[in-house]
Amino acid sequence: MSNTIPEGAGNPADLLCFACDVPLEMGKVEATYLGQKFPVDLPRCPKCGFVYVSEDLALGKMLRVEQALEDK
Amino acid sequence: MQGMDGDQVKAWEARCIEEQLPACAAACPLHLDARAMLEKVKAGDLVAAFAIYARVIPFPAIVSHICDHPCETACRRAEAGGALRIGAIERAIVEDAYPTLKRSAQRNRKPKRIAVIGGGLAGLTAAYDLAVKGHAVTVYEGDARPLERLYHDYDAAVLPPSAIDADLGQLSALGIDIRCRARVTSGRGPLGLDDLIDAHDAVLLAPGRGPVPNLAGSIRLTIDNRVYMDADSCATSHPKVFASPLHKMPPGVEVGPYSPVGAMYDGRKAALSVDRFLQGASLTANRVDDGSGDSCLYVNVARHDPVAIVEPSAPDQGYSRTEAIAEAARCFPCECKECVRACEFLKSYGLYPKRYIREIYNNDGIIMGNRKSNKMIDSCSMCGLCADICPNDLSMGDVVLEARRSMVRRGHMPPSHHDFALRDMAFARSDEVAFARPAPGATTSAYLFFPGCQLTASSPQHSAEIYAYLRERLPGGVAFVQDCCGAPAHWAGREELHGEVNAALTARWEALGRPEVITACASCLKMLGAFQPEMTVRSLWTVMEEKGWPTGAAPLPSGALAIHDPCTGRYAKDVQSAVRTFAGHLGAEVRELSGAERTTCCGFGGLAQFANAEVTDKIVDRRITEDSADYLTYCAMCRDNFARRGKRALHILDLAFPAGADPAARPDPGFSRRRDNRLAFRARMLTDLWGETVTEPAPDLALTIADDVRADMERKLILVEDVARTVAAAEAGSPRFRNVAKGVTVASHRHGSLTTWVEYTAAGDGFVVHRAWSHRMQVEARPS
Numbered sequence: 001m002s003n004t005i006p007e008g009a010g011n012p013a014d015l016l017c018f019a020c021d022v023p024l025e026m027g028k029v030e031a032t033y034l035g036q037k038f039p040v041d042l043p044r045c046p047k048c049g050f051v052y053v054s055e056d057l058a059l060g061k062m063l064r065v066e067q068a069l070e071d072k
Numbered sequence: 073m074q075g076m077d078g079d080q081v082k083a084w085e086a087r088c089i090e091e092q093l094p095a096c097a098a099a100c101p102l103h104l105d106a107r108a109m110l111e112k113v114k115a116g117d118l119v120a121a122f123a124i125y126a127r128v129i130p131f132p133a134i135v136s137h138i139c140d141h142p143c144e145t146a147c148r149r150a151e152a153g154g155a156l157r158i159g160a161i162e163r164a165i166v167e168d169a170y171p172t173l174k175r176s177a178q179r180n181r182k183p184k185r186i187a188v189i190g191g192g193l194a195g196l197t198a199a200y201d202l203a204v205k206g207h208a209v210t211v212y213e214g215d216a217r218p219l220e221r222l223y224h225d226y227d228a229a230v231l232p233p234s235a236i237d238a239d240l241g242q243l244s245a246l247g248i249d250i251r252c253r254a255r256v257t258s259g260r261g262p263l264g265l266d267d268l269i270d271a272h273d274a275v276l277l278a279p280g281r282g283p284v285p286n287l288a289g290s291i292r293l294t295i296d297n298r299v300y301m302d303a304d305s306c307a308t309s310h311p312k313v314f315a316s317p318l319h320k321m322p323p324g325v326e327v328g329p330y331s332p333v334g335a336m337y338d339g340r341k342a343a344l345s346v347d348r349f350l351q352g353a354s355l356t357a358n359r360v361d362d363g364s365g366d367s368c369l370y371v372n373v374a375r376h377d378p379v380a381i382v383e384p385s386a387p388d389q390g391y392s393r394t395e396a397i398a399e400a401a402r403c404f405p406c407e408c409k410e411c412v413r414a415c416e417f418l419k420s421y422g423l424y425p426k427r428y429i430r431e432i433y434n435n436d437g438i439i440m441g442n443r444k445s446n447k448m449i450d451s452c453s454m455c456g457l458c459a460d461i462c463p464n465d466l467s468m469g470d471v472v473l474e475a476r477r478s479m480v481r482r483g484h485m486p487p488s489h490h491d492f493a494l495r496d497m498a499f500a501r502s503d504e505v506a507f508a509r510p511a512p513g514a515t516t517s518a519y520l521f522f523p524g525c526q527l528t529a530s531s532p533q534h535s536a537e538i539y540a541y542l543r544e545r546l547p548g549g550v551a552f553v554q555d556c557c558g559a560p561a562h563w564a565g566r567e568e569l570h571g572e573v574n575a576a577l578t579a580r581w582e583a584l585g586r587p588e589v590i591t592a593c594a595s596c597l598k599m600l601g602a603f604q605p606e607m608t609v610r611s612l613w614t615v616m617e618e619k620g621w622p623t624g625a626a627p628l629p630s631g632a633l634a635i636h637d638p639c640t641g642r643y644a645k646d647v648q649s650a651v652r653t654f655a656g657h658l659g660a661e662v663r664e665l666s667g668a669e670r671t672t673c674c675g676f677g678g679l680a681q682f683a684n685a686e687v688t689d690k691i692v693d694r695r696i697t698e699d700s701a702d703y704l705t706y707c708a709m710c711r712d713n714f715a716r717r718g719k720r721a722l723h724i725l726d727l728a729f730p731a732g733a734d735p736a737a738r739p740d741p742g743f744s745r746r747r748d749n750r751l752a753f754r755a756r757m758l759t760d761l762w763g764e765t766v767t768e769p770a771p772d773l774a775l776t777i778a779d780d781v782r783a784d785m786e787r788k789l790i791l792v793e794d795v796a797r798t799v800a801a802a803e804a805g806s807p808r809f810r811n812v813a814k815g816v817t818v819a820s821h822r823h824g825s826l827t828t829w830v831e832y833t834a835a836g837d838g839f840v841v842h843r844a845w846s847h848r849m850q851v852e853a854r855p856s
Contacts, residue, residue: 014813018802024809033849034487042851049853050807052818053829058847059788066848070486071443 015052017045024052031062034069073482076474081433087466088426089369094406096158098367099146101337104128106143106158113161113400118393122169125162130200130336131193132173133235134219136166138226140331142364148371148406153378157391157399160384164396175242180206184273184350187211189256189265191218193332194316195278196243197339198346202276203246205347210272211248212263214255221280225330229388258290265290269312274346277308278316278339305355306345314349316342337363370408370463411458411468414670416690417680418458418468421448425458425466432475443484449475450489450683453691454563455639455673469678476565487825488848489683490564492789495824496743500525500556501573504769505750508553508580511543512761517587518548521612522600524593525556526676527725529746530708531738532753534725537622538592538612545619551584552761554754557596558603559640563679574603581607590615592725594641594707595677613650613706613724621657622728632661633722634699636714637668638707639677651706651724658727665698674713681713682789692717702736716740716786742782744792773800774838781841790844794828797821799839802830816842822850 015024024043029051031040044051053062092098096106105124112121126132139159147155184207188199191213199209211218219236243250256263265287269275277287283297292300292309299308299315306314316338341363348355382399384391391399411425412418421428428448435445454469479485499505505525510517521542523535535554542550558573581589581604589604591597592612600609616622635655641647648668655662665671672695675681675688696703696719703721705711714721715738726735741749755768773796777785785795802808802819809818811831820829827850831842 014811015809015818016812018808018810018817028854029851030854031849031851039854040851044853045807048807050809051851051853052809053820053827053847053851055829055843055845058829058845062847062849066488067447067486068442070488071446072441 015043017048017050019050020045020047022047031065033066034072036069075478075482076433076436078433080474081429081471084466084471085426085429087462087464088424088429089464090408090424090426092369093367094369094371095146095148095367096143096156096406098365098369099142101142101331101333101363102128102340103361104143106156107403107405109165110156110158110161110400110403111405113165113397114403116397118165118168118396119172122165122172125165126173130197131239132166133170133238134193134222134231135332135336136163137231137235138222138332140329140333142331142333146367148373149376149379149402149404151373152376153402154381156403157381160391161396161400164391164393167390168393170238173242175204175246177204177246178206183207185210185271186346186350187268187272187275188278189268189275190278190280190316191215191250191252192221192278192280193219193335194280194339194342195276197336198276198278198316198343199248199250199339200243200246201340201343202346203243203248207350209248211250212254212256212268213250213252216252218250218252255286257286258288265313269310273312274349275310275313276316276342276346277313278342281318304359306342307355312349314342314345334363367406369406370410371404371406372408372410373404376404408463410461410463411466414461415458415672416694417452417684417687420451420687420690425462425468425471428468429471432471436475436478446479446484446486447489447683449479450486450678451680451687452678453639453673453675453680453688454678455671456642457639457670457672460642460669472678473563473565476563477567478565480565480567485565490560490566490679491825492743493560493679493682494564494566494569496747497525497556497558497560497573499747500529500750501576505754506553506555507754507758508551508555508584509758509762510551510584511549512763514549514551516549517551517584519546519550520553520581520584520587520589521550522553522555522557522589522591522593522596524591524596524708525554525750526708526712526746527592527723528554528753529750530712530741531723531725531731532749532756533731534723534729535592535753536757537729538725541622542590542615546615549587550590551587552757553580553584554750554757555580557591557593557599559595559599560679562599562603563677570603578604578606592706594638594644594647597644597647598640611644611647611650613654614646617650617653621654632663632701633704634665634701635662636665636695636703636705636710636721637671638705638710639671639673641707642669642671647706654724655704655727658724660704660727662704663699663701665695665703674707674710676709676713685787689717712740716742742786743789744782744786747791747793771796774836775799776835776838776840781843785844788845790828790846794821794823794826794846795830795841795844797823798828798830798844799832799841 025046026041027044029040029042031038042051094107097103109121109124129135141159143158144155149156186202186207186209188195188211191211199211203209222236256265258265260267277299285297291313294300301308301315303317308315345355379402382395384395409424431445435443449472452468452472459465459467521539528535539552558570561570561573589607589609590612597611637648675692681688692713696714703714706724711721711723720736722736751769755766758764758766798819798821801821811818816831816833818831820827826846828846830844832839
């Protein structure tokens with residue numbers, strides 16, 4: 001598995017964390033599904049760590065990885 | 073945990089006849105795959121066609137001139153314009169591509185020495201087969217040249233000597249040593265059989281049909297001086313000696329016309345025995361080929377229009393290349409695939425049941441690695457159409473059900489395939505929605521009305537109206553049970569959960585005094601009938617037929633209606649008949665689609681639409697284009713799925729209890745509104761009929777969702793409830809984002825195994841939802 005999910009990750013520059021009022025930045029994130037953990041780079045709030053998953057990512061690469069893990 | 077039962081899998085596989093030999097190949101003693109050969113000719117590739125021919129036929133030049141082609145007698149094209157001229161096509165193939173023939177022997181680490189006695193077609197076929205396997209073969213022929221008979225029996229115009237010479241040249245190229253004027257006799261000496269036996273690892277006798285008194289003494293002969301042998305194993309009285317059998321004649325015929333292809337079969341059969349003997353293998357094990365036979369491949373010839381035979385422009389020359397291609401194009405080709413033609417699911421993965429079953433079983437056996445067939449297994453609607461069509465009643469629904477059960481038992485069922493449907497079932501069975509009551513004011517119940525979870529969800533007013541009708545017509549009390557029959561659990565392969573549902577239903581039924589159950593849903597009828605053996609379960613429609621139709625019919629729609637039967641009621645003939653009578657009573661002019669037994673699924677069956685919406689949309693789209701009339705159904709899910717795909721469709725209760733001027737235009741309520749309908753129905757019924765104090769649940773948040781956004785959420789299986797929960801959590805202070813460019817709030821909320829994201833804006837006292845999406849994977853910032 002690739003350790004990054006670059007495709008469709010969204011433009012974090014448009015997003016501000018509501019609570020921290022800072023723009024999102026790409027950062028290390030841990031993705032977990034069916035007991036499998038792996039690191040990915042995703043936009044997240046640099047202060048509180050709240051991670052953004054865009055629709056393109058959720059219905060694209062992330063869905064394919066979910067399905068691949070379900071078929072393991 | 074236990075996987076699929078291998079014996080059962082084999083039994084299923086055996087029922088799919090798609091891989092059976094077509095009639096032409098079954099009739100050919102050598103089982104030449106004429107169907108595959110003709111496909112190549114059709115494509116203009118005569119070299120490839122020749123390769124198929126020459127792989128099976130040791131003497132292509134000779135055989136293409138003189139074959140008695142039993143394939144043509146068997147050809148199914150005979151029923152639609154005339155049998156294919158396979159023999160003439162073969163001749164055109166050989167003329168076009170013979171120079172491409174290259175024979176070579178396999179490398180054999182332990183080549184054996186074999187003597188073949190007899191240089192006719194049988195003996196030389198045996199010599200060819202054994203030489204190809206890398207053995208050293210010597211042929212002893214009494215005449216001055218091999219294949220002497222062919223030079224004599226055929227006119228040169230029929231079989232040019234050059235053809236014989238060409239094929240014999242190929243034998244020499246294989247290293248076969250042909251010794252002519254070498255008549256073998258019994259006893260010792262250079263041509264004595266005893267010495268030949270000693271000098272070789274095996275001896276194969278191919279003396280033809282005449283007597284062989286000259287071999288008496290070395291091996292046992294029959295009373296009429298033929299070689300004494302076992303017809304199945306080709307074994308003789310000497311363990312190293314085998315004999316070419318004499319191929320079958322038509323029943324009652326002792327000696328038939330000479331069959332060149334029959335003679336080659338005889339030689340091939342004996343050579344196989346020699347090869348098995350030399351390898352120390354059993355002469356008889358797994359040896360089922362009996363030469364020419366009938367095909368059990370089902371072919372629906374009626375689907376093909378008759379096409380006349382192509383006549384060669386110069387009959388004495390045979391087919392030109394162009395004519396051969398045109399004639400080959402008349403081959404259908406023979407195949408069954410009746411189920412594949414009828415089912416968009418079977419079609420979509422490009423195979424046929426036998427191959428699907430093998431893939432499913434292989435998928436089941438994977439310990440480590442990707443189970444690539446999971447989605448395919450969960451894409452079948454288990455509707456039973458394939459079984460109805462199959463000449464051997466093979467049901468893919470039975471196969472995938474066992475596969476799903478095995479996946480569940482072993483923890484390999486992908487959670488995403490059935491989660492949504494099972495959540496919906498859990499909701500339909502929850503205390504928020506489900507209830508059971510004896511009739512208002514009654515303490516005993518002779519009957520129980522079980523509308524089914526989807527009728528109430530789709531059109532709650534119909535459940536209420538039918539209940540009023542039943543209470544009016546039936547004596548002894550009619551109880552009401554709003555619950556789920558457990559079909560989703562069954563379809564999902566969840567045996568344990570299905571058992572729980574059944575036990576709970578039994579308990580409800582017993583608490584009401586074991587009344588006769590009346591259901592409005594074909595799936596409930598089938599499920600309760602199969603899994604509640606003690607219940608008497610009847611269809612609402614047959615009860616109505618018996619007790620009298622409800623009064624107050626609908627204003628009639630204009631024009632005829634095309635009737636669609638639900639797949640779970642495929643064989644419920646009494647129900648089908650009652651519904652048609654009911655429609656007639658309501659004044660509807662009804663016409664048939666495929667007929668009830670050939671009905672298709674709407675996609676809900678087998679939960680296929682949750683695992684593979686693309687395939688089930690194709691199934692529905694194919695169905696709704698069969699007739700331009702509005703469709704009439706008696707299954708709520710069928711009606712709603714047709715409506716969702718843009719077809720005007722009516723539930724028969726839309727005619728009996730109309731709501732609105734144009735009930736066929738009623739849109740698909742979708743999953744979210746079905747949930748709302750169920751919630752509201754319980755509150756209304758308990759309040760209105762039983763006088764209980766139940767408040768209709770009101771949403772906590774006022775959400776505005778445009779129709780296109782709602783439809784998009786439905787496609788993604790996202791409920792309004794999930795969206796509301798997400799917005800509520802965000803507004804209560806959960807983390808969220810502001811999208812500066814779009815001016816919207818973006819929030820997410822984890823509920824169960826799903827994270828739902830919503831883009832929304834506040835508007836007045838409520839919120840406008842712009843879009844929603846979800847995922848299963850969890851993401852968290854890593855602690856730095």
